[in-house]
Amino acid sequence: MANSPAADVTITEPLVRLLLREAELPYADDPLTLAFAGWDNEMWRLGTTRAVRVPRREIAVPLITNEHLVLPRIAALLRPTGVQVPAPLAAMRRTEPFERPWSVVPWFGGTAALNIPRAARTPWAHTLAEALGHLHVPAANDAPINPVRGQALITRDEAMRERLAGLDMPAAIVAAWDAALAAPAWNQEPTWVHGDLHPGNVVVDDDRLVAIVDFGDVTAGDPAYDLAAAWIMFDAAGRQAFVEASPQVEEATWVRARGWAAAIGVTLSAHSDDRPDYADLAREIVNEVVG
Structure with a gap:
């Protein structure tokens, strides 16, 4: 996103x-080699089967803490599907000389779905x-309770x-948001919600979904937030x-999910100046929501 923080x-x-x-x-x-430096964390590849996840900003400390808490449970939930998650192999607490928690996690072979065309994502x-x-x-x-992810859209x-006031968005984006606000709210028990489900956080190998990663924003709430992936990840065939x-x-959950997809497309459109890949993703999301 824009102005990636130092x-x-x-x-x-x-x-x-x-x-x-x-x-x-x-x-x-x-x-040991640096594999990726994100907004909040760095991933260092360790050998061929592991990685070290280290927070580069203090604001990321709760995200690592969340992953330590919930990923073993989520790994068990997803085990029957064959889809993996980066449950820590070693969950380390704050100690000198680095006063932040950090993790050793599995390294998943493959590529981020962000790097493959939408039309090639349908098989998984x-x-x-x-x-x-x-x-x-x-x-x-x-x-964990995230103040944004999985919460009611009205928030x-x-x-x-x-954001809409500062952007030239199609009327269908506003209509999708308005329809989502008008849809019945989630009135069941809060479910687990990944909270950041986009193609940069999905690892694939050819036509196979390997893993879902980056659970720092994991929370409990309305699953519509994750189901926005129908528009964030896929073209019409994949969405079907x-x-x-x-x-x-x-x-009603699909209506809210489409509204969340519209919101994420708008947010990325407003904040992707220094990430061309996410600027492209923003345009794709908007196009899919507009249909």
């Missing part, structure tokens, strides 16, 4: 190596739907209107396959 701590290979050795992990001396649309069906069950009482109406593989989802 790290408030410099993560280096010697620092990550020191953390691994201080933790006395048996793979501490495996080859049904698998993603099945995985979300297993995820969207009543959440535990200690589930984002003011921010949505402000995704919807048909989600038979337990009520029509």
Whole structure:
């Protein structure tokens, strides 16, 4: 997204190596290379089967903490589907010389779905739907609560209107948002919600869905937030396959999901100046919502 924030701590290979050795992990001396530096965390590939997830900003500390708390449970929920999640192999607490929690997680072979065309994603649309069906069950009482993800759409109406005022969006985007606001709200138990389900957080290998990653925004709430993936991830054919593989989802939930997709498309449109890949994703989402 635009103006990607600078790290408030410099993560280096010697620092990550020191953390691994201080933790006395048996793979501490495996080859180590920086794989990806995101807004909040860095991923260092460790050997061929592991990665080290390290927060580069203090604001990411609760996200890592959330993953430590819930990912083992979510991995168990999704196990029957064959879709993996980065449940920590080692969940490390704050210790000197790095006063932040960090993780060793599995490394998933494949590529982010963001790097493949929408038309090539249809073969695994049904698998993603099945995985979300297993995820969207009543959440535990200690589930993290995100103030935005999975909450009622009305809580984002003011921010949505402000963004729309500064953008030239098709009328159908506003109509999708208005329809979602008017739809019946989620009135069942809060379910587990991934909270950041876009093609950059899905790992695929050819026509196979391998893993869903980056659960830092995991929360409990309305599953419509995740089901916005129907428009965020897929073209019309993929969306049809995704919807048909989600038979337990009520029509009102799909209306709210389309509204969330519109909101995410608008947000990315307003905040993707230095990420061409996400600017492209924003245009694609808007086009899919408009239909």
